[in-house]
Amino acid sequence: MELHEFSLRELRRGLQERDFSSVELTTTLLKRISALNPALNAFVTVTESKALAAAAAADARRAAGEDGPLLGIPMAHKDIFCTAGVRTTCASKMLEHFVAPYNATVVERLAAEGMVTLGKLNMDEFAMGSSNETSYFGPVRNPWHTDMVPGGSSGGSAAAVAAGLVPVATGTDTGGSIRQPAALCGITGIKPTYGRVSRYGMIAFASSLDQGGPMARNAEDCALMLNVMAAHDPRDSTSHPAAASDFLRGLDRPLQGLRVGVPEEFFGAGLDPEVAAAVQTGIAELVRQGATVQSIRLPNNPHAVSTYYVLAPAEASSNLARFDGVRYTHRAANPADLTDLYQQSRYEGFGAEVRRRILVGTYVLSAGYYDAYYRKAQQVRSLIREDFRRAFAEVDVIVGPTTPTPAFPLGAKNADPVAMYLADIYTIAVNLAGIPALSLPCGFTAAGLPIGMQLMGDYFADDLLLNVAHRYQQETQWHRARPSLQAGGA
Amino acid sequence: MASCASVLAGGGGLSMDWEVVIGLEVHAQLNTATKIFCGCPTAFGAEPNSHTCPVCLAMPGALPALNAAAVDKAIALGLAIGAELNRHSVFARKNYFYPDLPKGYQISQYELPVVGKGTLTVQLADGVEKVVGVTRAHLEEDAGKSLHEAFIGQSGIDLNRAGTPLLEIVSEPDMRSPAEAVAYLKKLHALVRYLDICDGNMQEGSFRCDANVSLRRPGAAYGTRAEIKNLNSFRFLEKAIEYEIIRQRDILESGGQIVQETRLYDANRDETRSMRSKEEANDYRYFPDPDLLPLVLDESRIERIRDILPELPDAKRTRFMSQYALTVYDAGVLTAGRFLADYYEQVAAGVDGKLAANWVMGDLLGALNKAGIEIEDCPVSAEKLRLLVQRIADQTISGKIAKEIFEEIFYRGGEVDAIIDGRGLRQITDVAAIAAMVDAIVTANPQQVADFRAGKDKLLGFFVGQVMKASQGKANPDQVNAILLERLQKS
Known part of the structure; x- marks a missing residue:
């Protein structure tokens, strides 16, 4: 096995045993990035010299007797997390040259553990998209098949981890943006319970839905990352006081007696038969390990997508108002007056999908429409939450497909936004409820594309999801499969 | 309507x-x-x-x-x-x-x-x-x-x-x-x-x-x-x-x-x-x-927060009316601001509330207004003004002398007692001394004495003025009045 395929535990052991230094590891991965990134376009910014300096610092800490699960281990951030001194673009022309004067809490916490940041990862513009095609910096390509999308919005993170450019990356998930690309790229990613991971310094798309989380090649690596990422942060008022936990502690618990619920609504029309079959096989593995399965109903799940596409744009229309051409953003040349400055800067700075969602969000919050759209959507949101509450009275985890189809070709859904929105049909309800959910690989299509299985848990059952995924990965090999990539290819 | x-x-x-x-x-x-x-x-x-x-x-x-x-x-x-x-x-x-x-x-x-x-x-x-x-x-x-x-x-x-x-x-x-x-x-x-x-x-x-x-x-x-x-x-x-x-x-x-x-x-x-x-x-x-x-x-x-809430203007106004026997108007003026109200209460501590109110509302606010100074920046501390009013109440000085001292401490500073002693402004309350001054004035003005006794009551003011002038304003006016009336009744 090569260095770029190591898990976090294996990397730590190698660093402890002095098999390699952090500088050597970092150099190896930087070389791999420069060889493979041209084909994948996973990185927006590579911070080579800063990375080598951080690696040298980590080696010095280790030489001084320090150790830690993440010390000296390379990673990369989705370009939505603010990094002091390194540009943070959100994959938008609007922030093409924006350099934050501060670090996001997540960035700060991982850096304090001695992680080495290799750069910033591509994404859908302002996290709005399910294929990573809305990026100002061009689409990311799926490492398993470069004509296919990697999913979105954390497409750069998923592709980089799948391709072995980094062992782990951060992502964010507003309606499936960690889980859907994780599924399409054959990796493991968890959207934690809302309030687990601080949103401070994570550029807001839809504040009540956004949640940061780790993306990695297995559940244990996710747990190691989440141990650091999850923490109460007084700078984020929605951060939960009991956010921190030890996610490794229960990782090995046997699944004997685990109550698995399978929602009927997740296996209806629109689900690709290969995906359905792989997920059913995955569920059978849980049963083989002692879990019991029962069918459940999430009757309001069919309303999740339309509810989401009222609430998320509403919040986004307000969250993105600060990008106004006045301070750190793109500014139109020679505006005629103030209104023209706003209009031109925003027209030029935002891509079509972002503009579409701002318009939708502005509309649903307008006088005379608020009650019909925003207020109604909030009421449906309560019903969706109630669905899960009822379900978790009977089962411990809910299992189903992460996405209705495997990765689709680049450009396939660009002309039809609604078809694109339906790529998140199984992931969105989780964000509306605020519960945790995880996607892990459970098979491949005949064409060789990864398939993801989704585990959903009750509030603060993140550890249980990681436990189930870990036990599953102890007995299966899907997560060990690697795409074959030709350096300099494509 | x-x-x-x-x-x-x-x-x-x-x-x-x-x-x-x-x-x-x-x-x-x-x-x-x-x-x-x-x-x-x-x-x-x-x-x-x-x-x-x-x-x-x-x-x-x-x-x-x-x-x-x-x-x-x-x-x-x-x-x-x-x-x-x-x-x-x-x-x-x-x-x-x-x-x-x-x-x-x-x-x-x-x-x-x-x-x-x-x-x-x-x-x-x-x-x-x-x-x-x-x-x-x-x-x-x-x-x-x-x-x-x-x-x-x-x-x-x-x-x-x-x-x-x-x-x-x-x-x-x-x-x-x-x-x-x-x-x-x-x-x-x-x-x-x-x-x-x-x-x-x-x-x-x-x-x-x-x-x-x-x-x-x-x-x-x-x-x-x-x-x-x-x-x-x-x-x-x-x-x-x-x-x-x-x-x-x-x-x-x-x-x-x-x-x-x-x-x-x-x-x-x-x-x-x-x-x-x-x-x-x-x-x-x-x-x-x-x-x-x-x-x-x-x-x-x-x-x-309720426990640490200060006394509010309306409650304070009502209390001032009963505690210091003030009119609604005076209590209203003095409680319009918390600082002024506190200032007043410090002045009124131990002296007559009405007298203290007259001094704060009259001389003090008048001088502040004239000088364009807020009460918060008042050059005369409440303690100093209290002492001045105290000296009127204990008859050390007359109200007239007090006004002079107030001007002095407001514009130039200084201590009330030091000014009284330094300038010999202490009020004369010694009956014999006042009687001597009264007798001198009565003796020097026989015509006016005769006119007064003939019924020109208004001349009392003339005699008071003469005695006060002779005492450089220091004679206790009440005593001057009483002794004058006594002497002028004599025939």
Whole structure:
């Protein structure tokens, strides 16, 4: 096995045993990035010299007797997390040259553990998209098949981890943006319970839905990352006081007696038969390990997508108002007056999908429409939450497909936004409820594309999801499969 | 009909058949040390943009965290006006674009404010009390400032003020004259300073007011209102409403209709001007701010603030009337401000309350007013004035001498007793000494003595004056009077 395929535990052991230094590891991965990134376009910014300096610092800490699960281990951030001194673009022309004067809490916490940041990862513009095609910096390509999308919005993170450019990356998930690309790229990613991971310094798309989380090649690596990422942060008022936990502690618990619920609504029309079959096989593995399965109903799940596409744009229309051409953003040349400055800067700075969602969000919050759209959507949101509450009275985890189809070709859904929105049909309800959910690989299509299985848990059952995924990965090999990539290819 | 009469009084010739309806929206800047959603200082007058951070600059990814001190101050106001305190209130975003509004929205409260319905009782000039309803008070953040002067063809933005906590206090449309509006505003101004929640500085904009003004026929439904913005003095409030009453009356009486709009008062020209009509008004697209949890008040927090609430103006006025035997008017003047009230109580400690009130309201406030000094900056400490009044009460000096000493300590400083002793101003109360002076005057003026005895009573003043002059003002006037009368009766 090569260095770029190591898990976090294996990397730590190698660093402890002095098999390699952090500088050597970092150099190896930087070389791999420069060889493979041209084909994948996973990185927006590579911070080579800063990375080598951080690696040298980590080696010095280790030489001084320090150790830690993440010390000296390379990673990369989705370009939505603010990094002091390194540009943070959100994959938008609007922030093409924006350099934050501060670090996001997540960035700060991982850096304090001695992680080495290799750069910033591509994404859908302002996290709005399910294929990573809305990026100002061009689409990311799926490492398993470069004509296919990697999913979105954390497409750069998923592709980089799948391709072995980094062992782990951060992502964010507003309606499936960690889980859907994780599924399409054959990796493991968890959207934690809302309030687990601080949103401070994570550029807001839809504040009540956004949640940061780790993306990695297995559940244990996710747990190691989440141990650091999850923490109460007084700078984020929605951060939960009991956010921190030890996610490794229960990782090995046997699944004997685990109550698995399978929602009927997740296996209806629109689900690709290969995906359905792989997920059913995955569920059978849980049963083989002692879990019991029962069918459940999430009757309001069919309303999740339309509810989401009222609430998320509403919040986004307000969250993105600060990008106004006045301070750190793109500014139109020679505006005629103030209104023209706003209009031109925003027209030029935002891509079509972002503009579409701002318009939708502005509309649903307008006088005379608020009650019909925003207020109604909030009421449906309560019903969706109630669905899960009822379900978790009977089962411990809910299992189903992460996405209705495997990765689709680049450009396939660009002309039809609604078809694109339906790529998140199984992931969105989780964000509306605020519960945790995880996607892990459970098979491949005949064409060789990864398939993801989704585990959903009750509030603060993140550890249980990681436990189930870990036990599953102890007995299966899907997560060990690697795409074959030709350096300099494509 | 009383309300119509007050319209006439305030409106400068408004005919009897219109009633003015006024409601006020007051923005009180809460005097917390730091901003409402970040740790930046709120101090006024710093270098532009020096009191800023990622949060109040609205950098991408920055999030608000509520300042508990601002909430406590809102609770204090709510308790002081007997308002409902909403145990659950919600911050909302008010969305609009403006360069000094860095997030593109203002965090405010909309459907559920922290303070609900309350009342404020105001004293009108004729001694009548009026209860004005307070609809609500809500927390919000201030915007920054645009600076147009220093840049040619461009505007500068100073975000030091962005995020300063404001409490917007909205009254019911209960006021019926400019005088009532001014009385309400003054009462509220005194109250926020009593509570130490706002410094009340109207010039710096810490306490500013918008007025909603409309006219109607008495008993009819409310007319269409105009909102007059940014009234930063009591006088401007009065003048602006007076102007607005005439403007609206003229429109209505010539058969026109009032347009609902926002108007700006121009103090230089003493007129209001249209800023924007209802059609041009922004649709603010209010919605609950998802970055902030609902604000939940628990009983212990409310009780903790209730326990440390200072004595409020009305209670203090009533107490002054009974404790110091003051009139309603005197007690009202002395309790108009917390500092003045405290000052008075220090002066009145151990001396006659009425005498202390006369000195504070007469000589002291007169001198301060003449010198243009606020009571907070008074050069004579309350302790010093108490001593001076004490020296009158214990007959060490006469009231006349006291006035001289007051002038001295007010303008030049010095200690009361040192001045009395140094200048030999101690009052003469020795009966024999005064009698000797009286006898000398009586002997020197036989004609006047004869005239007095013949019935010219007014001559007593002449004799008193002569004796006081001979004693250089130091003789005790009561004793001089008594001995004179005794001597002059003798024949």
